[in-house]
Amino acid sequence: xxxxxxxxxxxxxxxxxxxxxxxxxxxxxxxxxxxxxxxxxxxxxxxxxxxxxxxxxxxxxxxxxxxxxxxxxxxxxxxxxxxxxxxxxxxxxxxxxxxxxxxxxxxxxxxxxxxxxxxxxxxxxxxxxxxxxxxxxxxxxxxxxxxxxxxxxxxxxxxxxxxxxxxxxxxxxxxxxxxxxxxxxxxxxxxxxxxxxxxxxxxxxxxxxxxxxxxxxxxxxxxxxxxxxxxxxxxxxxxxxxxxxxxxxxxxxxxxxxxxxxxxxxxxxxxxxxxxxxxxxxxxxxxxxxxxxxxxxxxx
Numbered sequence: 461x462x463x464x465x466x467x468x469x470x471x472x473x474x475x476x477x478x479x480x481x482x483x484x485x486x487x488x489x490x491x492x493x494x495x496x497x498x499x500x501x502x503x504x505x506x507x508x509x510x511x512x513x514x515x516x517x518x519x520x521x522x523x524x525x526x527x528x529x530x531x532x533x534x535x536x537x538x539x540x541x542x543x544x545x546x547x548x549x550x551x552x553x554x555x556x557x558x559x560x561x562x563x564x565x566x567x568x569x570x571x572x573x574x575x576x577x578x579x580x581x582x583x584x585x586x587x588x589x590x591x592x593x594x595x596x597x598x599x600x601x602x603x604x605x606x607x608x609x610x611x612x613x614x615x616x617x618x619x620x621x622x623x624x625x626x627x628x629x630x631x632x633x634x635x636x637x638x639x640x641x642x643x644x645x646x647x648x649x650x651x652x653x654x655x656x657x658x659x660x661x662x663x664x665x666x667x668x669x670x671x672x673x674x675x676x677x678x679x680x681x682x683x684x685x686x687x688x689x690x691x692x693x694x695x696x697x698x699x700x701x702x703x704x705x706x707x708x709x710x711x712x713x714x715x716x717x718x719x720x721x722x723x724x725x726x727x728x729x730x731x732x733x734x735x736x737x738x739x740x741x742x743x744x745x746x747x748x749x750x751x752x753x754x755x756x757x758x759x760x
Contacts, residue, residue, distance in 0.1 A: 464583045465510035466576050468594035469517040472497050490545035494553045512720040516575045517566040559731045561723045570711050577707040600627045601638035632664030640673035643702030652701045655694030
């Protein structure tokens, strides 16, 4: 069976940035994220053995969600230095992936989540088994019989494969109720409101009984008074939050499956040699080539 590995580039870069020391090149530019990302990529290829591979990044321009809600993600990356460090590494990493022959997708107006959702849908139509590497729980809404998540747990090493059963055990709702759940509880990381006073347990209980946010609001008289009053007051926030949480699957991008085939080990090694990433070269069983004239981002 053909299998596609979709990597949430920004999510993994953030994880690598915080998990590794503050490595910088001679110009003072942060470089640890690139190394950490490639380390996770090689581990995933070794463990999951995908036939195809694509990396997706957020675009730095505002998205339709920022237009929909002015407060969207306003609490993120308040530290300007951290923001610049990570975005600078996105550009470096994209060049590395291009050298490796790994397709990169990034589209103005949309988040990586939306492109991932679109590519996962396209892959499903071509009978791919899809695995998404991400730390973002919003992507749990995409999980089904053909789509699973591979979510890092600690640093860069441990990861858990998340299927429909695990989504249910972790969130209290199945994948197809994630957006309704987010509509009720909101999301502090993305700064959208939900319904004030409705927490995870209450949201899961209400959705178990009423199945959807729309049906819940159609049957408000059946809801206990305390929760009903909160739902009435928080209606606009619930609908807005549900829309913000919904991942689009119709972004104007199309995968070329021939170009997305996982690169050979030889090709990966050639690029790692050029970068001078000694420990990653050794992990693939390669011999480190000594070339003092070759510029390196950093020595590992």
